Amino acid sequence: MTPEREQKLLSVLARRQPDLTLIAEQVHKPRNISALIRNCDAAGIAEVQVVKPKEGYHNYRGTALGSDRWLDVGLHETIDAAVEQVRTQGMKVYAAHLSDTAVSYREVDYTLPCAIVMGAEKEGISPRAAELADEHVIIPMQGVVSSLNVSTAAGIILAEVIDQRLKAGLYDQSRMSQEWIARKLFEARHPRVAEFCRRRRLAYPAYDARGEMLEPAAWNEQVTAGTAPRLETV
Secondary structure, eight states, X not given: OOHHHHHHHHHHHHTOBTXXXXXXXXXXXXXXXXXXXXXXXXXXXXXXEEEOOTTOOOOOHHHHTTGGGGSEEEEESSHHHHHHHHHHTTOEEEEEOOOTTOEEGGGSOOSSSEEEEEEBTTTBSOHHHHHHOSEEEEOOOOSSSOOOOHHHHHHHHHXXXXXXXXXXXXXXXXXXXXXXXXXXXXXXXXXXXXXHHHHHTBOOOOBOTTSOBSXXXXXXXXXXXXXXXXXXXO
């Protein structure tokens, strides 16, 4: 990695928002999930939450354009689990949902710690997600068709999120932990090693604050001998 590339990456990672996320509920098309991840990267989201669809979770990397490497994806079996996680982080929950109490997406405060729930096309969010949300938001429509592609709708809402947070200065200083930034630097410096570990369910080798591996030879010996530390399973 060149020094220029490292500085650019550090600048991007430093602007990540630890108190902002998007919850994709039962979005079953891989291209749509990946497009949502791309939108989240553009908004500086550090971790997107995915409620796994019945068909299973698949990330379509072509649509994500590599943006999935710069944020984390939290997988959940139910919307309750996803909402519970963000609430433990003090986040308010906004859901894109047409209801009697829904307000324009521009009328809510995204500078607060918050999560935005987006549902699958046609069906939208589930009744349970609507019940769990603190507020419902809509994008006012003027055409015959009263809905948008989920990634398009998310992009419109996230553009408002970016605008509000820019004005509030929330992108001006790093609020991410040094440990998180170091991990992302490691994944950028050593993408093949990181992918190998993910496939084999191995813990990452030791690395420093700049993401450099500390003892690559010793780690390679552990991998060869089958003694490399494995990820804990739950």
